[in-house]
Amino acid sequence: MHPSIGLLGRVLAIVLLTILIEFCASTILYDRASKLRVREDEVHRVAEHLSGASRVMIQRPPAERPAIAARLSSKNFTVRWVPTLPPAPPMSPDLTVMRDQITHWEPVLAQHDLRLYLKEPGRGGLVTGSLQLADDSWITFKAPQLVDEGKFRFTWIVMMVVVALGLSLIAGLMVRSTLRPVRKLAQAAARIGHGERQEPIEETGGVEVRELVHAFNEMQARIHSLINDRVEALAAVGHDLRTPLARLQLRAEGIGDEGLRQEIGNDVMEMSAMVSSLLAYLGGEDDPEKQQPVDVAIMTATLVDEIADDGGRAEYEGIDHYDALVRPVGFKRAIRNLIENASKYGESVFVSGREDERGVTLSIADDGPGIAEDRLQDALRPFVRLDAARGRNTKGLGLGLAIAVRAIEREGGTLRLSNRPEGGLLAEVFLPSPSIQT
DSSP, X not given: OOTTSOHHHHHHHHHHHHHHHHHHHHHHHHHHHHSOOBOHHHHHHHHHHHHHHHHHHHHSOTTTHHHHHHHHOBTTBEEEEESSOOOOOOOOHHHHHHHHHHHHHOGGGGGSOOEEEEESGGGTOXXXXXXXXXXXXXXXXXXXXXXXXXXXXXXXXXHHHHXXXXXXXXXXXXXXXXXXXXXXXXXXXXXXXXXXXXXXXXOOSSHHHHHHHHHHHHHHHXXXXXXXXXXXXXXXXXXXXHHHHHHHHHHHTTOSOHHHHHHHHHHHHHHHHHHHHHHHHHSOSOOOOOOEEEEHHHHHHHHHHHHHHTTOEEEEEEOSOOEEEEOHHHHHHHHHHXXXXXHHHOSEEEEEEEEOSSEEEEEEEEOSOOOOGGGTTGGGSTTOOOTTTSOSSOOSOSOHHHHHHHHHHHTTXXXXXXXXXXXXXEEEEEEESOSSOO
């Protein structure tokens, strides 16, 4: 179709074209199917019956003819004698052909005024007729089996159904082709919503679709430009913040008061951790890290050992190995944040891993105060501090769980928080199968 035609015009054109083709096909098929199909054996039989009836009737007086007609009638051929014939409409071309077939078998009938009519053509096609005798009286007859219209009416219906299905399929393919740019746009919007960079979409289709695709391409370019600007600005800010923090750390080493030096050092470390978490969360979706096969069971067990080595009470049990296709740095940061969060608010950390046909589940549990049920979802939001629920050791910006959620969702997994019946918080990380795509 011409590029200047809009989406509505294209769909209407397809619908109108389909209706036009269907109408033409229906007309042709109906014209062919409406022609009377004559059974040759019945034509021969009717011709013989009419020839014999006319000879017998003309030899008998009028008073005896009704009874003779009744004796000449049968199930497939009914005969009546009438002195006069009421006016009747002219014969159709199809019936004229049928009359010629009958007179071909019995030429003597051509000398009589043989007329044929089709009674109730839509409900069986009963052929009736009349034949004029030499004394101007008439023989009327009915031949139920002369026409096999029912069979061909069924054939016509089947052919129309086939035509309708074929046209529906063709129309569906044409509409699908017309809407293909819209589907590509929807897929591209879903990908960009997950932070995937992609090439501009080809601007094809109707006027409205091309304008929409053009606007989307411009929007995508602006988004990526904003993300790049943000990443560059954050990198500069991170560098500018870390430099004075490093100088402050060096100067703190020269403080003679041990207690004051330790407090300043702790403050510097906390500020550095806050800057790192902020940069990790606001660093943008354009992550250069690629997915790699990683044994997440060993990774989790190693992180638990690190907590234990630092003096915390943490233990791991469950599967020994489970290979998953993840971004190693981002996913490890997510699991570390969850384990450190558990150790921060609880005395002990219990980590387990289990595998089933759906995938792998990593559970991180603590024995701390937990979180109020109405605040569980709030805990996953960035910059949220749940001081009232988990008031001990609330350092940081509240980005640990938000960073974990983002990293886990990028791998197609989910993070769910719940309170343990025996007390404490349970964080469950689920990665679906297949873990490694080949």
